Amino acid sequence: MADSGSAVRKILFTGPPGIGKTTLCRKIISMLIACDVKTTGFYTEEVRSKDRKRIGFDISTLDQIETRGILARIDSALNGKSPSKLRVGPYQVFIDDFQKIAIPALNSTSDVLVIDEIGKMELLSKSFHELVENLFFGKDDQLQRIIIATIPARDREPQRHSKFFDKFYDDRSCQVIEVNRGNREDLAKEIFHKIQDMLKIK
Template identity: 40%
Template structure:
């Protein structure tokens, strides 16, 4: 029987909780006549899903912005920013990260639209979706920041659909903010919190200054 020139061996190596890397090796019997390694969908380990929570005003958005500034061209996503007039808060805007910053209305105290209400604020669902959904759909970088996955944002069915998809399928790290809940959490928050690779960090005045460095160090150690 003629000995084949090479043998193809397929190996599957577990790289993360959701992805596999396939290595195809062609090895000779007596000598290596052909050698090939093909890596499909390489991924560092592990994929991180970090959820920041804490009382309003404790510094969660500041943490996200500091992490985003450190990662620079490797991050995409958006954050929420207060809108104030003469020192009085009148609403919130959504602002995208990256070179081509975009801004849209999330909520206002005085509004001409008939949208859902959260306290004194009217949520501008369509305006929010105009900025947030293309941003989430176009994720092509290694890190995603979402500020936040809260009650206002959850009025958008499209937003909830994209978040579910990203938390289960996105082959990169996610850093997101969720509301601090004294009772039952929002259904979407409960759902993503129970994923096996999700970690929740409680932000306090005592630890808020150290958290950005901790997150960056963890990311760099697995890069």
Template identity: 40%
Template sequence: MASKTYKYFILTGEPGVGKTTLTKKLVAEIVSKGIKTSGFYTEEVRYDRTREGFDVVGLDGARGRLARDQSLLNIPVKYKVGKYGVLVEEFEIIALPSLVKPNNTQAHLLVIDEIGKMEFFSEKFKNAIQTIFSPSSEYTVLATIPIRKSDKLIESIRNHSQAKVWTVTRENRNSIQEEIVNEINKTIRF
């Protein structure tokens, strides 16, 4: 019996466990095998070991602010998560164009780090995620989601029949990369 292949490769885990670091390592390995990638990751912004917020960074190198400690913002923000004000428009400028799949037939991996509460303040982003994870989608995706149950759409991704989910922990974060690459290789031959 042939092993099941998946379209969606999902990482979850506690905040700060290393999901983004693992995502970056996976992308570097996949790109080194000649596979095209697009998408974005989120990165902590720290100053003197204090977290000031998060940036959204496109795989093409474009960078913008996703969220900042409200005490550092000189503009009012509509959306907040804890002490952070979410900068939806700045996020959309980087994130939305990065979600476009190339028109050619070359193998491609879409990277979305992360699909979470801050990002979902953008209705445009949420709509794009619904399309990407729809039954007619032609995307192959590597994404991260929060470990805690939250939004209905995030839960539908976690439980999608074509999704393989890994829970990243401090114990396994340095040892599961090969397993994930092997699973992706079943879908995108490299």
């Protein structure tokens, strides 16, 4: 893990599914927007059936319109949508739908960029992979923007991308924070205050 010095401008939350990474991001986003901090990006949400079974995931932007699209669905929940050839476990992944929303949302000059999540489904998109690599480690890194992102726990990383995920842990501009039941309630305010200091806002 990188230290928490002034060089750190990229904060990544990791942890097992369901631990609250997306909820944490949304709390931080709400606090930033309340302070008029320009914040763009996207988050993913579980989609559940009427009987509360998880049937897929949607992607939503952070803008006022909140553009929403399908990321993944189980076979029985396509509701007339043409099947996808891409799969992760029981889910069909609709990468074209994902790219139409995620790529424009990340091509921004906002003060804070949110990427929830950098995971197995999302990395099926070569364009998304290249854009994230550029934002964190390429020429766009020179913009010195603040990035908040979520990544899988180490034992859930897609094997083919293990070297890519290693970069987040090795780069001094990144701070990887493991979210757990003990720290998740306090992390939102802690990270918000950290960003306040970096942006010099009240």
